[in-house]
C-alpha cells in the first residue's frame with residue numbers, strides 16, 4: 001500500500017485517498033510544435049525501472065495536485081513536493097542521490 | 110555450444126566440416142560425430158496414450174526432459190529475448206514456417222515466469238477493430254489445434270466467454286461489437302439476460318447497482334493451461350535445435366553502425382544477426398539498452414484464486430463495468446482477475462485495495478463468492494500502450510524487432526502474435542502485424558480497443 005504525504009495539508013494519505021496523475025514535469029506541446037514533439041508528449045512516457053517523478057492529486061483530501069519522487073521497483077518514496085515547479089527541488093534530488101547515486105531521469109540528474 | 114576442436118560455431122553440424130587443421134582430422138571426425146549427436150541428436154519422444162501405458166509398466170523411468178538446458182553458443186542467426194509465450198511462439202514459427210532454427214531464446218528467470226504464467230488464461234477474439242479481430246482470431250484458431258500441433262496438452266478449453274453488459278452504454282457497445290464481429294467473420298452473438306442465466310446459473314441478474322442486461326457471447330472462446338503453452342512451445346523449439354536458455358538476463362545491447370550485433374548477458378556476450386525483444390513489462394527497460402523508446406507504461410495487474418470447490422460455472426464470465434472476471438479451473442479454484450495499479454511500477458505484487466474492489470464487485474453478481482476463502486494472490490507487470498493495442502513492429506534499429514504492449518490481454522494472442530512476429534522478422538513484412546507498428550501513434554492510426562473493451566483481458 002502506497003502512502004504519500006501531501007505537501008499542502010500534511011496528511012499522510014494512503015493510495016485510495018489519492019488519484020494518480022501520471023508522469024510529472026511534462027512540457028505540454030500544442031499548436032506550433034513539431035510532429036515529433038507532439039507525439040513524444042502524448043505517447044512516449046517515461047517508464048523507468050527505478051527513480052520516477054509523478055503527479056498525484058489528494059483527491060479525497062484537500063484536493064490539491066502535488067508531485068512525488070518514487071522508486072518503481074521498490075515503491076520507496078523519496079519525497080513529495082509542490083506542483084508549482086518545473087523540476088524537482090534540489091533537496092529531493094539530494095535525497096535520491098543518497099540512495100541511488102547513479103540515477104538520471106530525462107535530462108534531470 | 111561450439112566445436113571444441115576447430116572453434117567453429119553454429120550450423121556446421123549439418124554440413125561438411127571445413128576446418129583445415131589437417132593434423133587432427135581423424136580426431137576431429139570422431140569428435141564431430143559426438144558433437145552432432147549431442148546437439149541435434151536430441152530426438153524428442155512423442156507423448157501419447159501408448160507412451161503413458163509403456164511408462165506405467167516400467168515405473169515411469171523412461172520420461173526424458175522436455176527441453177535441453179544448453180549453455181549459450183557465441184552466435185545465433187536470431188536471438189529472442191524473453192521466454193514468455195510470445196517469445197517462444199515467435200521462435201517456434203521462425204523454425205516451423207521459415208526454417209530458421211539457429212535461434213536462442215534468452216530468459217532472465219524461468220520459462221513462463223513472466224505474465225505468461227501469471228494470467229487468468231482467458232482466450233477470446235471478440236475485439237472491435239478489424240486489425241485486432243484478424244490477429245486475435247488467428248490466435249484463437251491456432252489454439253484449437255495447439256495441443257495436436259505441439260504434441261503437448263495445453264488443455265485448451267473452448268467453454269465459451271460471456272462479457273456482461275451491466276449498463277445501457279455497455280449494451281450498445283456490445284451490440285456494436287457483435288455486428289463488427291459478424292463482418293469480420295468472428296463468431297459472437299448478443300444474448301439476453303435469460304440466456305445468461307441459463308449459461309451461468311450462479312449469477313444474480315438483479316444486482317442492486319448493476320443489473321445484468323445481457324452479454325456478448327463467444328462460444329469458442331475459453332481458457333488454456335498457461336504454463337503448458339510456454340512448456341509446449343519450449344519443447345518444440347528445443348526439438349528443432351533451438352536453445353532455450355533460462356537464468357540468462359540480457360544486460361546490454363551492442364550495436365555497430367546503427368545495427369545490432371549482439372547482446373551482453375549474465376552468461377556472457379552472444380552475437381546475433383537479428384534481435385527480437387519480447388519482454389512485456391520490461392520492454393522499455395530493454396529498448397533503452399538499444400537506444401530507443403517505446404510508447405508503453407508498465408503497471409502491476411493482479412489475479413487471485415479461491416479454495417477449490419465443486420464445479421459450479423463452466424463458462425468464463427467477464428464483468429467489465431464492475432471490473433471483475435471469473436472462471437473455474439479444472440482443480441476447482443475460482444480464478445479471479447483484478448485491477449491494474451494506477452501508477453507505474455515493477456513490483457509484481459499490486460495494491461491491496463484492488464482485491465477488495467474486485468471481490469466486492471463479484472459478490473454482487475455472484476453471491477456465492479462471499480462464502481469463498483481466497484487462497485493465493487499475485488501480480489504481473491503489464492505493458493500498456495496509449496490505445497491498448499500491442500506493438501508487433503520494426504524499430505528505429507534496422508535489425509531489432511519488438512513484440513510488446515500486450516498489456517492486460519495478451520495470453521489469448523500468443524500463437525497469432527508468434528506467427529506474425531516470425532513472419533515480420535524473417536521477411537520484413539507481415540500482413541497481420543502491419544497495423545501494429547509502433548509508428549502508428551505518429552500517424553494517428555490508433556487501434557483503439559480501450560473504449561471497446563473497458564477492460565482488456
Ligand SMILES: Cc1cc2nc3c(=O)[nH]c(=O)nc-3n(C[C@H](O)[C@H](O)[C@H](O)COP(=O)(O)OP(=O)(O)OC[C@H]3O[C@@H](n4cnc5c(N)ncnc54)[C@H](O)[C@@H]3O)c2cc1C
Pocket residue numbers: 190191192193194195196215216217218219220221222223224225226227228229230231232357358359360387388389390391395410411412446487488489490491512513515516517518519520521522566
Ligand atoms: C494477472 C494477469 C491476468 C491476465 N489475464 C489475462 C487473460 O485472462 N487473458 C489474456 O489474454 N491475457 C491476460 N493477461 C496478459 C498476458 O498474461 C500477457 O499479455 C502475456 O502473457 C504476455 O506474454 P509475453 O510473452 O509477452 O510476456 P511474459 O510472459 O511476461 O514474458 C516475458 C519474459 O521476458 C523475460 N525478461 C524480461 N526482461 C528480460 C531480460 N532483460 N533478459 C531476459 N529475459 C527478460 C521475463 O522474465 C519474462 O519471462 C494477464 C496478465 C496478468 C498479469
Ligand SMILES: [Zn+2]
Pocket residue numbers: 006007008009010011058061062063064
Ligand atoms: Zn492534501
